Amino acid sequence: MTEPLLSVEDLYIRFKTYAGTVHAVNGMSFHIHPGEIFGLVGESGCGKSVTGLAVLGMVPYPGEVIAGRILFHGENLLQKNRREMEQIRGGRIAMIFQDPSASLNPVFTVGSQISRIIRHHRRVDRHEARALALAGFEAVGLPDPARIFRAYPHELSGGMQQRVMIAMALASGAELLIADEPTTALDVTIQAQILALLNDLRAAQGVSILLITHDLGVVAETCDRVGVAYAGSIVETGPTAQVLYQMKHPYTRGLLEALPRPSHRGKALQSIPGSVPSGLDLPSGCPFWPRCPEVMDICREQKPLPTRLDEVGHRVACHLYSREGQR
Amino acid sequence: MSRTPLVETRHLYKIFRSQSGLFRREKKEVRALNGVSLTIYRRETLGVVGESGCGKTTLGRTILRLIPPTSGQILFEGQDIAPLDRRTLRPYRRHMQMVFQNPYTSFDPRFTVLKSIAEPLVAHTDLRGDRLVARARELLQQVGMPGEILYRYPHEFSGGQLQRLAVARALALNPKFIVLDEPTSALDVSVQAQIINLLKQLQADLHLTYLFISHDLSVVQHISDRIAVMYLGQIVELSTADTLFQGGALHPYTKALLSSAPIIDPQLRRERIILPGNPPNPANPPPGCAFHPRCPVAVDVCSKVEPSLLEVESEHWAACHLVGKEVGA
Ligand SMILES: Nc1ncnc2c1ncn2[C@@H]1O[C@H](COP(=O)(O)OP(=O)(O)OP(=O)(O)O)[C@@H](O)[C@H]1O
Ligand SMILES: Nc1ncnc2c1ncn2[C@@H]1O[C@H](COP(=O)(O)OP(=O)(O)OP(=O)(O)O)[C@@H](O)[C@H]1O
Ligand code: SF4
Ligand SMILES: [Mg+2]
Ligand SMILES: [Mg+2]
Numbered sequence: 001m002t003e004p005l006l007s008v009e010d011l012y013i014r015f016k017t018y019a020g021t022v023h024a025v026n027g028m029s030f031h032i033h034p035g036e037i038f039g040l041v042g043e044s045g046c047g048k049s050v051t052g053l054a055v056l057g058m059v060p061y062p063g064e065v066i067a068g069r070i071l072f073h074g075e076n077l078l079q080k081n082r083r084e085m086e087q088i089r090g091g092r093i094a095m096i097f098q099d100p101s102a103s104l105n106p107v108f109t110v111g112s113q114i115s116r117i118i119r120h121h122r123r124v125d126r127h128e129a130r131a132l133a134l135a136g137f138e139a140v141g142l143p144d145p146a147r148i149f150r151a152y153p154h155e156l157s158g159g160m161q162q163r164v165m166i167a168m169a170l171a172s173g174a175e176l177l178i179a180d181e182p183t184t185a186l187d188v189t190i191q192a193q194i195l196a197l198l199n200d201l202r203a204a205q206g207v208s209i210l211l212i213t214h215d216l217g218v219v220a221e222t223c224d225r226v227g228v229a230y231a232g233s234i235v236e237t238g239p240t241a242q243v244l245y246q247m248k249h250p251y252t253r254g255l256l257e258a259l260p261r262p263s264h265r266g267k268a269l270q271s272i273p274g275s276v277p278s279g280l281d282l283p284s285g286c287p288f289w290p291r292c293p294e295v296m297d298i299c300r301e302q303k304p305l306p307t308r309l310d311e312v313g314h315r316v317a318c319h320l321y322s323r324e325g326q327r
Numbered sequence: 328m329s330r331t332p333l334v335e336t337r338h339l340y341k342i343f344r345s346q347s348g349l350f351r352r353e354k355k356e357v358r359a360l361n362g363v364s365l366t367i368y369r370r371e372t373l374g375v376v377g378e379s380g381c382g383k384t385t386l387g388r389t390i391l392r393l394i395p396p397t398s399g400q401i402l403f404e405g406q407d408i409a410p411l412d413r414r415t416l417r418p419y420r421r422h423m424q425m426v427f428q429n430p431y432t433s434f435d436p437r438f439t440v441l442k443s444i445a446e447p448l449v450a451h452t453d454l455r456g457d458r459l460v461a462r463a464r465e466l467l468q469q470v471g472m473p474g475e476i477l478y479r480y481p482h483e484f485s486g487g488q489l490q491r492l493a494v495a496r497a498l499a500l501n502p503k504f505i506v507l508d509e510p511t512s513a514l515d516v517s518v519q520a521q522i523i524n525l526l527k528q529l530q531a532d533l534h535l536t537y538l539f540i541s542h543d544l545s546v547v548q549h550i551s552d553r554i555a556v557m558y559l560g561q562i563v564e565l566s567t568a569d570t571l572f573q574g575g576a577l578h579p580y581t582k583a584l585l586s587s588a589p590i591i592d593p594q595l596r597r598e599r600i601i602l603p604g605n606p607p608n609p610a611n612p613p614p615g616c617a618f619h620p621r622c623p624v625a626v627d628v629c630s631k632v633e634p635s636l637l638e639v640e641s642e643h644w645a646a647c648h649l650v651g652k653e654v655g656a
Contacts, residue, residue, distance in 0.1 A: 187606065189583060192589075192602075193601055196599075196601060214515070217590055222589075244591060260546050261545065261549075264549065265548065268524045271517060271518070271520035275488075275517075
């Protein structure tokens with residue numbers, strides 16, 4: 001198997017706030033291979049966005065990375081200085097967000113913004129930058145690239161703005177695209193366009209994608225592998241089919257059963273009792289134990305480590321499968 | 328189930344005349360509802376789906392007379408409430424309630440749970456003192472919340488708990504009809520399931536009628552008896568949930584919409600129809616069928632003549648030149 005392009009290893013991030021210390025990310029680990037789409041999925045507040053930002057060295061104040069490694073091409077990004085990170089950010093690693101309008105400056109044309117970014121990351125002159133931008137617009141299926149180049153952000157719809165963001169990432173030569181809920185704010189028909197586009201880019205240009213989402217349907221249709229996060233760490237990971245159709249973790253099972261599906265019509269949905277724990281006050285042991293239908297004594301005391309279940313890399317962090325839990 | 332209409336709209340129009348210069352060069356008039364006629368039967372759930380800005384919220388708010396219609400009729404138990412004023416509307420208000428998408432902004436942070444839930448009771452009934460508190464406790468119990476939280480404040484609750492409280496408040500006056508505007512969109516899936524189950528349970532126990540607005544097709548499919556599909560201020564298709572989701576959709580937009588939703592179970596996946604282009608600007612709708620610029624099967628007549636909503640099969644309405652008898656030239 002090839003070397004991973006990115007691997008996040010045992011990452012811890014906390015926020016010191018006036019209300020106390022928020023343990024946002026607690027031992028997050030996953031990796032992404034070249035040309036792969038990896039889905040990071042989980043409920044609100046489980047640390048998806050903060051993890052994505054950490055890869056770019058952009059954890060917002062008062063957050064800090066307190067442990068772990070983030071290896072990109074084998075180099076630890078957490079040890080890079082500010083200048084080195086600035087060069088990587090928006091260049092070899094690019095990020096797109098849920099609300100594209102927040103990433104685009106309303107007072108400049110789309111073209112001038114994308115040209116500036118391209119020239120920051122590539123040694124080209126204005127004309128070459130423009131040509132690259134137009135080619136980028138073309139590649140993401142934007143109609144009439146020259147018009148888009150002259151347009152101001154508010155003249156474009158949300159779906160078009162998101163395409164511009166993706167074009168920007170490509171034109172500056174990104175190898176890894178971190179897409180944080182890129183379609184959550186869009187309509188389903190537009191979401192379908194954007195997801196198809198991400199898939200094409202991966203195929204045509206070999207871009208790797210970290211796709212952050214809370215939508216298991218999106219994962220099922222676009223991701224090669226997936227990690228299910230709960231309270232700041234991965235509870236189950238593996239090829240999408242293993243995790244979604246042969247899930248082992250009680251939380252993954254609970255999530256899938258809570259979703260309305262045609263086979264559930266007319267019946268009550270299964271729901272997971274209680275709600276997601278706050279990062280201010282995490283339970284000891286397995287973070288899921290207060291809501292888990294299968295909780296055992298050991299779950300309250302010891303946090304389960306990921307156990308490998310098979311040869312394709314299906315892993316689950318749950319004492320039902322851990323060595324400690326078997327005793 | 329006997330099918331008596333509870334709410335009907337006839338040729339309902341709502342035109343917003345906006346002062347903002349957002350759509351420069353274009354006329355600043357948005358037809359948010361462009362002639363909507365539909366019937367909502369007692370004790371049913373009518374789902375409303377469609378893309379952002381197609382008029383779903385406006386439909387709900389206009390039916391409840393939270394905003395006045397530009398023209399058309401709104402019949403509640405046969406009475407046209409469209410022309411009523413504040414005072415004459417008052418007796419109808421208690422029968423019709425709304426639950427909104429964002430539970431965090433639905434409550435005044437300075438008010439206790441009791442004060443928030445009791446607000447409609449104080450405004451519309453003469454319940455006071457112990458009897459008011461008793462009714463509030465009863466409402467909490469109905470939505471599965473413990474009675475002792477009456478004196479707590481909104482910030483002490485999670486989104487799902489707040490949405491339960493919003494439902495409790497909507498139930499306070501024993502309404503007959505509730506508009507649920509994306510009531511689970513801000514919630515996590517594990518919590519969404521709790522709220523959906525609660526809404527179904529309450530509907531059965533209290534004989535409620537729902538207009539359920541959502542952009543989440545799987546949620547709408549789960550909860551609705553019938554579904555109205557909207558596009559640019561109009562209903563383009565209306566049928567039973569079973570028909571639409573079991574391959575019976577007729578309108579090209581509905582077909583594309585249903586095929587766009589990502590599906591977990593691989594054996595349920597349909598061939599995806601990816602629509603070109605973007606939803607049109609509601610301030611400047613295309614002529615003819617509003618959907619024609621994105622429609623994969625549009626013919627000549629579509630760009631010229633507006634199709635009307637026709638009952639193509641029993642219980643199944645669609646507005647498309649290529650559907651039913653009005654086949655395009
Ligand atoms: N600036 C901040 N100050 C304090 N806490 C923060 C800050 N940013 C994030 N957090 C906390 O970190 C945790 C993880 O947040 P994060 O935004 O990564 O969640 P998420 O998984 O992306 O959720 P969502 O699905 O809602 O986007 C949360 O508990 C959040 O409250
Ligand atoms: N108060 C208002 N003033 C001006 N225009 C409005 C107003 N309210 C809604 N509109 C416009 O009317 C149209 C319909 O809006 P509405 O909120 O009903 O859509 P929706 O289907 O609920 O969308 P969403 O899925 O985004 O909630 C939109 O074009 C919107 O911009
Ligand atoms: S470790 Fe225990 S509490 Fe956690 S998910 Fe597994 S069985 Fe449940
Ligand atoms: Mg996030
Ligand atoms: Mg709305």
